[in-house]
Amino acid sequence: MLKAARAARMRAYAPYSGFLVGAALLTQDKRIVTGGNIENASYGLTVCAERVAIWNAVHAGHRKFLKIAVATDSAPPASPCGACRQVLWELAGNIEVIMGNLSGEQIKMPLLDLLVKPFGEAAWEANPVDDHLPASEETWRLPVTFNPIGYVVSDYPEPQKLPENYRELLSKVVIDPEFEEGLYRLDEEREVIVISHLHQVRGYTLKEERSGRGHQVYGVFACRAPLRPNALAQSTVELVAIDKNVLTVRGLDLINGTPVLDIKTVISRKPD
Numbered sequence: 284m285l286k287a288a289r290a291a292r293m294r295a296y297a298p299y300s301g302f303l304v305g306a307a308l309l310t311q312d313k314r315i316v317t318g319g320n321i322e323n324a325s326y327g328l329t330v331c332a333e334r335v336a337i338w339n340a341v342h343a344g345h346r347k348f349l350k351i352a353v354a355t356d357s358a359p360p361a362s363p364c365g366a367c368r369q370v371l372w373e374l375a376g377n378i379e380v381i382m383g384n385l386s387g388e389q390i391k392m393p394l395l396d397l398l399v400k401p402f403g404e405a406a407w408e409a410n411p412v413d414d415h416l417p418a419s420e421e422t423w424r425l426p427v428t429f430n431p432i433g434y435v436v437s438d439y440p441e442p443q444k445l446p447e448n449y450r451e452l453l454s455k456v457v458i459d460p461e462f463e464e465g466l467y468r469l470d471e472e473r474e475v476i477v478i479s480h481l482h483q484v485r486g487y488t489l490k491e492e493r494s495g496r497g498h499q500v501y502g503v504f505a506c507r508a509p510l511r512p513n514a515l516a517q518s519t520v521e522l523v524a525i526d527k528n529v530l531t532v533r534g535l536d537l538i539n540g541t542p543v544l545d546i547k548t549v550i551s552r553k554p555d
Contacts, residue, residue, distance in 0.1 A: 288317070291332065299321065302320075302355070306333045308375070331366070351375070352381040353380070431459075435541040436457055454537070455529055455531055461524065466530075469525060476519050481514060487503060
């Protein structure tokens, strides 16, 4: 949780105070939603990381939460402000609050130890949205959030450095130890599919000349161009070895640090 909060801290917008804060909120279904503090020249409009995280989570459809981690560069670790405590109480209830800093210090306590006499109830019974769960055909338009399960370790710092013989080279996929059990019996596979997020990709074109197709014009969904609406990649690689939570693979076309979203097995096609 604190690692996720520290990562979220690096996406904060704090040009006025210079005090970066990251928050990571754990939902009941084990999803992590993050936020960073967002400042404004009109100081009163500044919003704390904790509120950014909880608002992101609620708007993404989450209603039940287990804990929140807050990361700052201060000693002792900073605690949520009064406004954040009140918002957390109403939207998340008496969750565990984990406060940490960059030096490894941690403080844990229930929210009600920080907010002794909260205002209002921590309940959702009066929320009309819960009485009318999304049934509209338009709900598919809502953004979908994914949490990476690991990352790539390769010798390619940027897409332009990917060598032509990458299919012969070895890379590693490091899976979060939390998901290591999910690798059970994966070593029985000769090939696996690595689904990832191309985190450095910006923008896309729906139709253009494709260098990998002899410079003929193709639509983005008819080719494997990295510039895509959702910047997702699917790479089929040879599985060389597994050491606990680290996969050694051959033929991975992803740069160092690429977030991995999933590992799937290859389904062999039955002969016609």
